[in-house]
Amino acid sequence: MKFIIKLHPEITIKSKSVRQRMSKILQSNIRNVLKPLDENIKIRSDWDKLIVRTNIFTESHRLALIESLACIPGIQSFLEVIEHKVESLDEILTLTQEMFGDQLAGKTFCVRAKRRGQQSFSSLDVERYVGGGLNQRCDTGGVKLKKPDIQINLELDGERLYLISQQHAGLGGYPIATQESVLSLMSGGYDSGVSSYQFIKRGSRVHYCFFNLGGAEHEAGVREVVYYLWKKFGSSHRVKFISVPFEEVVGEILEKVDNGHMGVVLKRMMMRAGAAVAEKLAINALVTGESMGQVSSQTVTNLNVIDRVTDTLILRPLIAADKQDIIDIARQIGTAAYAEKMPEYCGVISQSPTIKAKLGKVEHEETNFDFAVLDTAIQAAFVEDVRKLEQKWELPEVExxxxxxxxxxxxxxxxxxxxxxxxxxxxxxxxxxxxxxxxxxxxxxxxxxxxxxxxxxxxxxxxxxxxxxxxxxxxxxxxxxx
Ligand SMILES: Nc1ncnc2c1ncn2[C@@H]1O[C@H](COP(=O)(O)OP(=O)(O)OP(=O)(O)O)[C@@H](O)[C@H]1O
The missing domain is CATH 3.40.250.10 (Rhodanese-like domain)
Incomplete structure (x- = not known):
């Protein structure tokens, strides 16, 4: 069984050296993802495409490969190629008819053949013989060499015939690790799941940081969705999951900060801690699922006040996205089911949160805050290899x-x-x-x-x-x- 992998067009328009680099990284990513399915998988690079070949021919293996390839960033589409051993032109015609005969009814078509190795016929002979034969045997709309309804592509290599049976859509984007790493602040809702996915798809290695505001169940839920996202779209690379115990920080805010400013101050504390974690891991950007106007802390004024707290770049891919569109993507990528049952926990709920925070006022509120509490939380951050998250957290029963x-x-x-x-x-x-x-x-x-x-x-x-x-x-x- 063979697959022809087409690179995402944004890769193919790059300069030769960049394209070669990206193609090489994609080749290695595909190998990392498919190796657990097939130890002996072969992947070779061929100008603007990659060829994946396996010698396991079961249907379940075929489906598993298709599912995996469809989730690897950097692939625009991939063609599924069926392989046969052939000796004569007549055999080629019969096999081609078996595969394409039904699709040709009433349609114009042409046959294109590529040939390598030793045969007693030329590519043109194949095109003529198979095209003429199909036209006689099937009820077609006739042969049309320019812009036919259907183009049948045949490839011959020695005595092997390759027929392209199906085209599958890929994920698009860039291969993981062709772009810089990011640290995604992950609360497990619809938004942060989608924003993390977008960075995986764009070629970043996405690490995850969770602030535990006091809910063990929330952390259990976040661990599950992080593992799912990584396994489905990002498993070509190892990444980290960092859990920061933020309970005491919440307590300090509740005690020391004016009610209306608690939300903005909590986000500033998260950014401070996120930036410190990112620095330790040599990561240059934070990612959040914030979207303008979605909640009170997400007004432009408040986001600006939040951003003043750190020099670290804060990326917000969903800033202008509609909630419904975010939910639709979450459904498509499979994180919605986790978001729906996420027991989100937030002890900081202001009665009338400010939507126009003033930097001076916020900084003044923070003078009451004991920053040793934040430092302790950062020190206590627990870093794990994402693969550890496969193990589900068994939470104790409560009476x-x-x-x-x-x-x-x-x-x-x-x-x-x-x-x-x-x-x-x-x-x-x-x-x-x-x-x-x-x-x-x-x-x-x-x-x-x-x-x-x-x-x-x-x-x-x-x-x-x-x-x-x-x-x-x-x-x-x-x-x-x-
Ligand atoms: N406990 C947390 N741990 C890590 N990041 C968080 C946490 N809470 C919020 N964030 C970050 O801040 C962003 C905005 O969170 P907020 O709670 O204001 O909105 P939200 O709509 O509930 O977000 P989401 O749908 O991602 O849960 C989140 O998308 C996430 O990036």
Missing amino acids: FSQGEDLAEVILDIRSPEEEEEAPLSVPGHKVVTMPFFKLSSQFTELDPGKTYLLYCARGVMSRLQAIHLKEQGFDNVKVYKP
Whole structure:
């Protein structure tokens, strides 16, 4: 079985040396992706195309190769070539008729043949014999040499006949690693999945950075979608997944920053941390899924204030894209299913977020922020090889309780503002307040002999925090659901 790989047109218009370099990289990328399917796969370069050849002839193998080739950046399209051993012109005619006969009804056509090696006939003989034979045997619209409805391409190499059976669309773009690497800030929603994909397709090696704002389930979801994206489109290269524990940073913002500015400040903290991680990995750009006007932090004014925080280039491929178009791409590439069930977690939700942040005011708000907290988070960033993400995160089960057992202590984990607005009192129960961002540092100070029922208004954060605590080995936690 053989495939002819056509390079993306943007590659073919490059100068000879650039085209050769890109073609070489593509050849190596294809080898990296297909090798696990076929140890002995052969790939050779031929001017403006690559030839992939396998000696495994099963249908499942054919389908697996097609699926993989369709997801490798840099390929415009690929032709599937069927190979036969032939000895005579009549055999060539019969095999060509078997493959194309049905398509020729009422259509004009011509036959083009290319020949290499020793045969007793010329290319012209083949074109005439096969063209004339097909015209007699099939109910065609006649032979037409210029602009026919169908052109049948035959290739002969010694006693081998190659017939092109199907053309498949490729992904387009540039081969991975022909462009510089980027660090994609990945929250797992529709947007960051699509923006990451666009950079993979454009030839970047995309590494992923996730800020864990306190939700273990969110991280589990992000790990899944990152692994999916990498495996499907980027597996020719190894990349890194970096998880930065941002819980304390969120806590510091909630405590020290004015409510309306919390969103912009959180994004600035993410950019600071993202830039520091990128620098450690020698990466020159961050990628986000931000899109103008989508949420309050994504106005031009606010994005400008966010960008002032770092010299690192921040790329936003979706800045002018419509949400529906982003969702359509997410469906097409397969990340939508992950985005739909992503338990996104954000403890920083301003009641009336500013859409016109002033740099001076934001900088002033940040003077209250303890930057040691951010430094600690950056130091604690956990870097993994993306292949490790194949292993699914098994999250511990959490129990719910309506508070029947009065010995159980209710732990109100809402933010201080929420708690102040609507204090919780449960008759017969001791209620302890401990905002969620203090849990990781203060939970250990509680009496380990007691069971704690975590409470928040919607039951989402309490569940996520309970999972988080259980993961750290605390079994004395449940979720309070009155
Ligand atoms: N927890 C996070 N970790 C890493 N990056 C994040 C995180 N939260 C947001 N980002 C980055 O900021 C961008 C904007 O996030 P925001 O939450 O404002 O919008 P969004 O529409 O929810 O984005 P998405 O659809 O990608 O989740 C995201 O696309 C992503 O690049």
